[in-house]
Amino acid sequence: MANQFFNLFFMLNVLLSCVSLAQSSVSAVGDPGMRRDGLRVAFEAWNFCNEVGKETPGMGSPRAADCFDLTTKFKFNHRRKRHRIKKSYSLNHRVAAADNKLGMGKPFPGSSPRALNNPDLYAAEKELYLGSLCEVADTPNPWQFWMVMLKNGNYDTKSGLCPENGKKAAPFNPGRFPCFGEGCMNQPILSHQQTRVSCHGTMRGGFNGTYDLGSDTGGMSYFEVVWEKKVGMGSWVFSHKLKTSKLYPWLMMYLRADATKAFSGGYHYDTRGMLTTLPESPNFKVRVTLDVKQGGGPKSQFYLMDIGSCWKNNGTPCDGDVLTDVTRYSEMIINPETPAWCSPTNLGGCPPFHITPYNTKIYRNDTANFPYSAYHYYCAPGNAQHLEIPYSTCDPYSNPQAQELVQLLPHPIWADYGYPTKQGDGWVGDARTWELDVGGLSSRLYFYQDPGSPPATRIWTSLDVGTEIFVSDKDEVAEWTLSDFDVILTSPTT
Numbered sequence: 001m002a003n004q005f006f007n008l009f010f011m012l013n014v015l016l017s018c019v020s021l022a023q024s025s026v027s028a029v030g031d032p033g034m035r036r037d038g039l040r041v042a043f044e045a046w047n048f049c050n051e052v053g054k055e056t057p058g059m060g061s062p063r064a065a066d067c068f069d070l071t072t073k074f075k076f077n078h079r080r081k082r083h084r085i086k087k088s089y090s091l092n093h094r095v096a097a098a099d100n101k102l103g104m105g106k107p108f109p110g111s112s113p114r115a116l117n118n119p120d121l122y123a124a125e126k127e128l129y130l131g132s133l134c135e136v137a138d139t140p141n142p143w144q145f146w147m148v149m150l151k152n153g154n155y156d157t158k159s160g161l162c163p164e165n166g167k168k169a170a171p172f173n174p175g176r177f178p179c180f181g182e183g184c185m186n187q188p189i190l191s192h193q194q195t196r197v198s199c200h201g202t203m204r205g206g207f208n209g210t211y212d213l214g215s216d217t218g219g220m221s222y223f224e225v226v227w228e229k230k231v232g233m234g235s236w237v238f239s240h241k242l243k244t245s246k247l248y249p250w251l252m253m254y255l256r257a258d259a260t261k262a263f264s265g266g267y268h269y270d271t272r273g274m275l276t277t278l279p280e281s282p283n284f285k286v287r288v289t290l291d292v293k294q295g296g297g298p299k300s301q302f303y304l305m306d307i308g309s310c311w312k313n314n315g316t317p318c319d320g321d322v323l324t325d326v327t328r329y330s331e332m333i334i335n336p337e338t339p340a341w342c343s344p345t346n347l348g349g350c351p352p353f354h355i356t357p358y359n360t361k362i363y364r365n366d367t368a369n370f371p372y373s374a375y376h377y378y379c380a381p382g383n384a385q386h387l388e389i390p391y392s393t394c395d396p397y398s399n400p401q402a403q404e405l406v407q408l409l410p411h412p413i414w415a416d417y418g419y420p421t422k423q424g425d426g427w428v429g430d431a432r433t434w435e436l437d438v439g440g441l442s443s444r445l446y447f448y449q450d451p452g453s454p455p456a457t458r459i460w461t462s463l464d465v466g467t468e469i470f471v472s473d474k475d476e477v478a479e480w481t482l483s484d485f486d487v488i489l490t491s492p493t494t
């Protein structure tokens with residue numbers, strides 16, 4: 001009898017804890033787990049300093065979207081005895097081909113006169129416009145779309161196009177960055193296969209294209225993202241492909257959950273996105289299924305979570321002043337061919353200290369204890385005034401403002417956060433659904449701040465997965481699928 005009571009008590013407890021777990025699990029994205037039949041997805045292409053620079057003729061501004069609602073109709077089939085009711089599906093698209101083709105000089109609802117002949121401003125406003133077409137009313141906030149981001153790492157240093165740590169910079173001689181000559185920072189050719197639904201209820205669409213505008217003498221760069229889902233079942237599966245070429249050896253492609261308003265990581269204009277609530281360290285987790293089919297070669301820095309935010313060196317939030325705003329990124333690189341540049345003999349490539357899950361600080365000069373192989377590279381913001389020597393500052397040109405990078409590698413030290421603990425985890429042949437304590441981990445990473453300034457609130461405006469093929473020596477191909485993406489807010493007490 002006592003035993004039965006105990007069992008009952010135990011089961012009740014389990015039940016109750018399940019209920020409370022369900023209640024405390026609140027998603028920060030508009031489409032938790034990518035399960036919504038009516039998909040919202042957009043595309044953006046960036047040049048080296050996260051702008052447009054110049055549109056590619058005939059392509060419009062490099063912003064596009066595919067957003068639709070699904071309608072199911074029931075038809076009676078009088079001839080057949082069985083299966084008399086047949087479902088038929090249709091998609092009501094919210095973004096027309098003409099919207100996606102909008103380019104400089106063409107006004108649209110909400111466009112400002114000064115944006116009409118400025119390709120950077122035009123793209124920023126076009127994103128807001130596409131967002132207005134895709135927007136889903138929701139609580140606590142409306143949301144717009146998942147974002148596919150494509151970036152070309154070529155920089156024409158003679159163009160003087162990219163600022164240096166946010167400051168307008170003079171042109172300089174080539175050599176530091178890949179560029180085949182004038183026009184190397186071009187925007188891609190983009191084609192769009194608008195989502196369609198088959199009679200069996202399979203929905204499929206995609207974006208693809210190339211950066212190579214001219215010669216098709218083989219070895220063209222290529223990018224593709226195809227999304228597919230069966231009506232009413234499971235998650236959308238996003239299949240990505242990215243290929244570098246001789247002319248475009250440095251390419252990036254990510255699928256991002258961005259802020260629905262505010263600046264998202266690396267972008268100094270108001271954006272649209274998926275994060276109905278901006279997650280704050282340490283109180284959030286990310287769930288995502290990743291299947292890397294092809295790695296993209298030794299230079300492919302595949303990010304199983306790249307998180308981006310922005311705060312000033314004095315700890316205050318960014319306000320769009322590129323001279324004092326600093327983009328902050330942290331990335332776990334899962335390509336086992338990526339070495340640790342941080343080492344006892346290269347302390348400048350390590351953060352000044354590591355913090356354990358038990359809040360013990362280990363200085364990088366503590367060679368017996370510092371986990372050097374857990375860090376690929378740390379670089380400090382170029383506008384920081386009080387850096388500890390030795391240091392390495394981040395590339396000053398590749399963001400509109402100064403940036404800071406904390407790049408991690410799989411290591412047992414990350415086990416408490418559910419992150420990859422050894423080389424090969426999550427890599428080709430190890431497809432998994434991850435539940436990453438991104439909030440917990442990012443609360444204990446070192447980020448630079450001026451001495452004595454109150455610690456910045458770490459609120460993340462961009463969470464993404466994808467690869468950066470960082471100047472490949474030969475044409476490389478990366479291929480992966482992503483699904484089930486969710487950002488789960490956890491309560492401070494759990």
Ligand SMILES: *[C@@H]1O[C@H](CO)[C@@H](O)[C@H](O)[C@H]1NC(C)=O
Pocket residue numbers: 191193208209210222
């Ligand atoms: C993009 O996909 C379409 C349809 O599958 C194809 O016809 C086109 O050639 C592709 N674009 C490039 C640049 O390969």
Ligand SMILES: *[C@@H]1O[C@H](CO)[C@@H](O)[C@H](O)[C@H]1NC(C)=O
Pocket residue numbers: 363365366388
């Ligand atoms: C290690 O670095 C810390 C912080 O910079 C410093 O206080 C300490 O003196 C250093 N220890 C040694 C042995 O150099």
